[in-house]
Amino acid sequence: MICSHNVGRASARFFRGKHACIQGGLKPALLLALALAPVARADDTFFEKRVAPIFEQKCVACHGEKKQKGKLRLDSFAHLMRGGEAGAVVKAGEPKESELFLRVTLHPEDEDFMPADSKPPLTKDEVKVLELWIAAGASETTPVAAIKGAPAPTAPKAPTLALAPDWRPRAAQIAQLEKVLGVRLVARSLVPTDGLVLRTASAPTRCDDAVLAKLAPVADLIVEAELARTKITDAGLAALAACRNLRTIDLTRTGVTSAGLGKLAMFTKLESINLTSTGVDLATVAQLRAQPGLKRLWAFDTPAEK
Amino acid sequence: MQTSAPPASPDRNLCSDHCGEHPTVWDLPHIPLGLKREWLDLETRRHFLGKGVKALGWAGLATLLGRSAPNLLANSAIPGAPAMVPHYAPKAKRAIYLFMAGSPSQFETWDYKPALADMFDKDLPESVRGGQTLTGMTASQTRFPIAPSIYKFARHGEAGRFISELFPYTAKVSDELCVIKSLHTDAINHEPAILQLTTGNMFPGKPSIGSWLSYGLGAMNEELPTFVVMTSKMPHRTNVQALSNRLWSSGFLSPEHAAVALRSGSDPVLYLNNPKGVESDVRRAMIDGVNDLNRQLFDRVGDPEINARISQYEMAFRMQTSVPELTDFSNEPQSTWDLYGPRAKEPGTFAYNCLMARRLAERGVRFTQIFLRSWDQHSRLPTNIKLMAQDSDQPTYALVTDLKRRGLLDDTVVIWGGEFGRTVYSQGTLTPENYGRDHHPRCFSMWMAGGGVKPGISYGETDDFSYNIVKDPMHIRDLHATILHLFGLDHNKLSFKFQGLDQKLTGVLPTKVIHDLLA
Numbered sequence: 002m003i004c005s006h007n008v009g010r011a012s013a014r015f016f017r018g019k020h021a022c023i024q025g026g027l028k029p030a031l032l033l034a035l036a037l038a039p040v041a042r043a044d045d046t047f048f049e050k051r052v053a054p055i056f057e058q059k060c061v062a063c064h065g066e067k068k069q070k071g072k073l074r075l076d077s078f079a080h081l082m083r084g085g086e087a088g089a090v091v092k093a094g095e096p097k098e099s100e101l102f103l104r105v106t107l108h109p110e111d112e113d114f115m116p117a118d119s120k121p122p123l124t125k126d127e128v129k130v131l132e133l134w135i136a137a138g139a140s141e142t143t144p145v146a147a148i149k150g151a152p153a154p155t156a157p158k159a160p161t162l163a164l165a166p167d168w169r170p171r172a173a174q175i176a177q178l179e180k181v182l183g184v185r186l187v188a189r190s191l192v193p194t195d196g197l198v199l200r201t202a203s204a205p206t207r208c209d210d211a212v213l214a215k216l217a218p219v220a221d222l223i224v225e226a227e228l229a230r231t232k233i234t235d236a237g238l239a240a241l242a243a244c245r246n247l248r249t250i251d252l253t254r255t256g257v258t259s260a261g262l263g264k265l266a267m268f269t270k271l272e273s274i275n276l277t278s279t280g281v282d283l284a285t286v287a288q289l290r291a292q293p294g295l296k297r298l299w300a301f302d303t304p305a306e307k
Numbered sequence: 308m309q310t311s312a313p314p315a316s317p318d319r320n321l322c323s324d325h326c327g328e329h330p331t332v333w334d335l336p337h338i339p340l341g342l343k344r345e346w347l348d349l350e351t352r353r354h355f356l357g358k359g360v361k362a363l364g365w366a367g368l369a370t371l372l373g374r375s376a377p378n379l380l381a382n383s384a385i386p387g388a389p390a391m392v393p394h395y396a397p398k399a400k401r402a403i404y405l406f407m408a409g410s411p412s413q414f415e416t417w418d419y420k421p422a423l424a425d426m427f428d429k430d431l432p433e434s435v436r437g438g439q440t441l442t443g444m445t446a447s448q449t450r451f452p453i454a455p456s457i458y459k460f461a462r463h464g465e466a467g468r469f470i471s472e473l474f475p476y477t478a479k480v481s482d483e484l485c486v487i488k489s490l491h492t493d494a495i496n497h498e499p500a501i502l503q504l505t506t507g508n509m510f511p512g513k514p515s516i517g518s519w520l521s522y523g524l525g526a527m528n529e530e531l532p533t534f535v536v537m538t539s540k541m542p543h544r545t546n547v548q549a550l551s552n553r554l555w556s557s558g559f560l561s562p563e564h565a566a567v568a569l570r571s572g573s574d575p576v577l578y579l580n581n582p583k584g585v586e587s588d589v590r591r592a593m594i595d596g597v598n599d600l601n602r603q604l605f606d607r608v609g610d611p612e613i614n615a616r617i618s619q620y621e622m623a624f625r626m627q628t629s630v631p632e633l634t635d636f637s638n639e640p641q642s643t644w645d646l647y648g649p650r651a652k653e654p655g656t657f658a659y660n661c662l663m664a665r666r667l668a669e670r671g672v673r674f675t676q677i678f679l680r681s682w683d684q685h686s687r688l689p690t691n692i693k694l695m696a697q698d699s700d701q702p703t704y705a706l707v708t709d710l711k712r713r714g715l716l717d718d719t720v721v722i723w724g725g726e727f728g729r730t731v732y733s734q735g736t737l738t739p740e741n742y743g744r745d746h747h748p749r750c751f752s753m754w755m756a757g758g759g760v761k762p763g764i765s766y767g768e769t770d771d772f773s774y775n776i777v778k779d780p781m782h783i784r785d786l787h788a789t790i791l792h793l794f795g796l797d798h799n800k801l802s803f804k805f806q807g808l809d810q811k812l813t814g815v816l817p818t819k820v821i822h823d824l825l826a
Binding site: 108124191227 | 714819
């Protein structure tokens with residue numbers, strides 16, 4: 002009876018996991034809220050909270066309901082304990098004598114290494130979790146709190162946030178602006194909501210305040226602005242305010258001054274700003290540093306650092 | 308255009324690269340004209356097929372990304388074509404690879420082995436060597452006496468890393484470095500080993516890392532080459548191996564992805580300046596004329612090599628303006644010379660090249676590789692490694708420091724290392740003051756900094772003799788995959804079809820990105 006009860010608990014957990022996947026269409030904020038919801042309860046078991054998720058993520062594609070390579074299933078505690086075609090895979094209390102543990106800790110190029118076929122291996126933390134759990138008796142009912150020293154669970158990956166709107170509908174406009182203005186607007190990655198890089202390195206002197214003003218139709222797509230050595234001045238900074246998704250801006254060796262930089266508070270998402278060899282002063286640097294969200298600021302070779 | 312006297316046949320124009328350098332089928336006597344024509348037909352058919360397949364491929368890509376086709380042709384050798392897009396948002400935009408050719412010993416640099424001090428002149432246990440085949444240089448030694456490092460180590464930085472006293476400057480940036488002690492390679496001799504490091508393969512003919520990056524990501528600054536190589540003056544010359552351009556060639560990738568080698572002195576790029584009496588507008592008109600002819604030929608035969616040639620003429624013309632500006636150090640303030648040291652004023656020194664690398668990084672050059680040779684210390688290691696360290700320590704520190712203070716280290720990855728490790732046992736006579744070390748491929752140390760690499764950590768461990776790896780082995784392939792990853796490229800997806808295979812920098816053997824190294 003105890004056994005069947007346990008199977009029921011484990012499969013309920015897996016069902017919840019699948020359920021969350023089906024909800025992929027949920028708004029990111031809601032998904033994030035789900036992912037961050039507090040989970041630790043007094044009756045949470047180590048197996049359910051820490052071990053089963055590893056199997057689910059790295060093993061059940063080949064050892065689950067659909068495929069049972071080596072006649073092994075790892076999609077429930079009962080199946081795990083039943084073992085595979087060569088018998089038990091877990092010896093309670095003895096990780097180093099447990100086939101399950103040995104297989105995931107072989108050299109990755111060993112032909113018996115699991116997961117096979119260059120599928121993503123277990124992380125060091127995951128291996129440690131398995132080792133601790135087997136060493137502690139490989140029980141299904143041991144509570145989370147009873148096994149000490151387990152690496153902290155990694156936070157569930159937050160859904161990828163859109164940094165900027167999808168640029169593809171405006172591809173023609175982007176190409177036209179590149180041609181006319183002599184700047185480059187490069188996709189940051191194959192993810193179309195990762196935004197664009199405004200790139201000027203080929204002809205920095207061609208990029209001035211007027212050019213920036215003409216970028217207005219695509220300003221919200223720009224996530225990184227590489228403006229080092231350009232002719233941009235304080236007036237141009239005001240035009241950049243339309244780049245509401247800007248995360249990174251490089252103003253190295255430009256004519257911008259504290260007067261214009263004071264307005265940078267407009268960029269609420271700004272994370273990184275390079276002011277090397279500009280006229281920025283100490284007060285403005287302090288003001289910028291106080292801006293929430295700003296992680297990196299460089300002001301080498303400026304009045305602020307002299 | 309050609310100086311040799313071609314027959315009047317218009318088909319003679321087929322091979323624009325010929326330039327009278329070597330004979331073609333058309334020059335061979337005693338071959339019936341019919342056979343020659345058949346060869347021409349085949350050539351054309353091959354070109355046509357190549358052209359057709361490529362055109363289809365571009366159309367597919369364009370649809371996938373929703374951009375107009377010309378915007379995606381970075382790899383198609385069309386001049387001025389913009390960059391390809393990384394697979395995922397990159398951490399690094401550029402890399403500077405300080406290649407310590409000849410291979411510095413790990414014992415005197417990064418892999419501290421204090422236990423060896425008590426084993427001076429003891430024989431290396433056979434069990435450690437494990438029957439390994441040695442090089443011809445030490446295979447006949449009757450003894451393999453352990454040679455502890457003559458140089459002392461001390462802890463540095465917040466991480467408390469042990470660094471050799473040979474690197475007092477680099478030690479100051481210890482917390483920026485990620486030291487890898489568990490690299491291993493397949494080759495035990497210089498040429499295959501250095502090729503494997505630079506191109507992923509022991510055999511020549513494969514594209515180097517910089518070429519793959521150029522092919523995969525395109526240029527950031529179209530006025531300068533995407534991939535630049537510099538070789539450095541040596542502070543002393545012992546066992547110096549030749550460097551050749553197969554270490555920075557584009558292999559089977561289009562030739563514009565090969566490195567431009569910057570020379571020291573007044574002519575950094577050979578033949579770049581106009582000859583006496585040729586003004587810039589004349590040169591421009593000439594290039595326009597040649598390009599026009601080449602375009603006509605491309606329209607007829609569709610060989611991508613022709614477009615590569617066009618883009619190289621254009622690049623050379625643009626470099627006539629961009630290179631003098633790049634190599635003019637007169638606007639560098641005194642603080643630069645204080646940082647890099649006085650030798651940075653002398654063109655061709657390692658210090659000069661490090662400063663040049665910073666200037667290239669500022670201007671958006673993706674991959675700069677600086678070679679410093681003469682680390683191959685089979686004998687007189689204590690004396691010679693000191694000379695090498697003295698020459699390179701301050702500039703290395705200066706480069707990392709300079710990139711950091713200018714906000715460039717964030718997206719520039721710096722890589723330092725040789726092509727393999729060296730043996731714990733002495734090659735030749737061992738005395739308390741003098742010893743040598745032979746080649747050792749089973750483990751060696753490198754470091755990386757910046758560009759999304761986790762700072763201040765060490766990765767991997769070797770045994771007490773730094774002979775075998777005991778924790779976290781990292782093959783050269785893994786290093787390459789990790790570098791590509793920093794640039795937002797998946798090493799399994801960055802490929803080029805050649806000889807029927809989807810060729811990759813990392814080849815076909817199992818390879819992994821080392822995520823523990825990523826910040």
